[in-house]
Amino acid sequence: DVHLVESGGGLVKPGGALRLSCAASEFMFSTYTINWVRQAPGKGLEWVSYISSGSNYIYYADSVKGRFSISRDNANNSVFLHMSSLRAEDTAVYYCVRLVGTTHKYYFDSWGQGTLVTVSS
């Protein structure tokens, strides 16, 4: 079974920074696109960021663009989300998610358990 494990969440003050990690196993990590999806408490799912298998293509939601940075280390089967200038509205569970499918038909087939980020003074 595909395994994705997030870590690095916690309590951080507004304006602070945090780095989330996602460790992947049980699949050929270097050939898959990985995304981050977040969910604020009691709210819906929000797509956050995308990184292609070779890091050639990277995208961000407008809500985090310029503040978050996604990267990956294929040698160590890991993806990272560097978050800075954090705001209260960034408070959410952050999921590391594998993207599968064909062009124009991509979907998220495997999700980690999520890591909670709380931005509060």
Added chain:
Amino acid sequence: SYVLTQPPSMSVAPGQTARITCGGNNIGFYSVHWYQQKPGQAPVVVVHDDSDRPSGIPERFFGSNSGNTATLTISRVEAGDEADYYCQLWNSTSDHPGVFGTGTKVTVL
């Protein structure tokens, strides 16, 4: 950016049929996927590519998509189907390609 609209909630009696809609401009041109999320758990895909079911998902879950509305139909609803459901599509022409619907909470009476 592309917007997907779902009804916030619905209630259905056991054994009845639940129809969850996902509205978007010409959504029929896209492939739509559906996720089920139970409290405290990560979402699970129940339908992908409009109407395909992953292995292990019961045939009671059926998806369709046409025009401006995609629909997830759950027939013979069971107590275990109580969850939040989200539609999703991938807008490849956008710099913000990942799009989720607003979510529907399904309550089994």
